[in-house]
Amino acid sequence: MPDHHDQFTHTNADIDVHAMGEVHEHPTWKQYKWVAVILTLITILEVWAYYLPSFVASPAFVPILLIMSALKFAIVVMFYMHLKYDHKLFRALFTGPLMIAMATLISLLFLFGKFMGR
């Protein structure tokens, strides 16, 4: 009959996988490099847009900046924080509070009339 310790005995490989909570391999150095390049390009686009007076005056300015920012946010979370590859519990622990936070932010902005052109 196995003793108590045997019930929870793993190989070293098992332990590493469990300890990290990973499901897949992490990205490679080349993928990390390309992620950094994409993040830099989006940041350059954001700053460039800021200096275009005609674009700043257009109604598309704020939505496009928000989309670019959300894209950068998602890229860092998925690739650098490995949420794309990690256990679904970690995804839930992050996206759940993030959704609550965003709903709170938007609700507060509505409550204080920020979307009413005041």
Place this chain on the structure above:
Amino acid sequence: MATAVATHAHPPTSTGLDHRKIAIWAFIGSECMLFASLISTYLIYKGRSVVGPFPHEVCDPAVLGAIKCPTKMNAILNIPVTSMSTFVLLMSSLFMVLALAAVENRGKPGYEGLLGSSKFWLMATAIAGATFLGFQAYEFTSFVHEGLTIRTNLFGSSFFTLTGFHGAHVTAGVLWLLTLFAIDVKRGLQPKDALLVDISALYWHFVDVVWIAIFTLVYLIR
């Protein structure tokens, strides 16, 4: 019979996941709500300051025309400097993932030399974080010289609170990274220590994503 449990193994858990990693994700989730409240406060108070200095030009003649904009007030936010600090923080995230990869893959082919030097990448990340803090110190000092303090107006109060909280988080992250660097120098971080680096990396990347949001919402959107 399976091999003995290594010293770094976590106790058995109902999820099969390490409690420390669950804890850091739960912490990051709670931090999302903290920063959402600070960003909400900034956005609610935006444009409601009675006296200057103001974040952006109160009236931009290039957009509205000189006739509609007789008195132009200069923006206090320095976009070129903040863009540079944003770039530095983004690069620090790259250095951090390379530090984690170096620890996870120590001794494996393709991770020799600089790419496999966790000490180099950890120190590079800490230096990038310290550089970001230097940019922030420069920005705060120049604002004070231009007459904007935390007590000047609603913009000053909400801006310094939001960016100050973020700066405090970056400071904590730099200290954390320097601690890992000291451990690495003392005994060398091994693949079994990867979780220690992974947890600090998650915190560091979170600090980065918060700045991504702040940079757009506070600095770029007028």
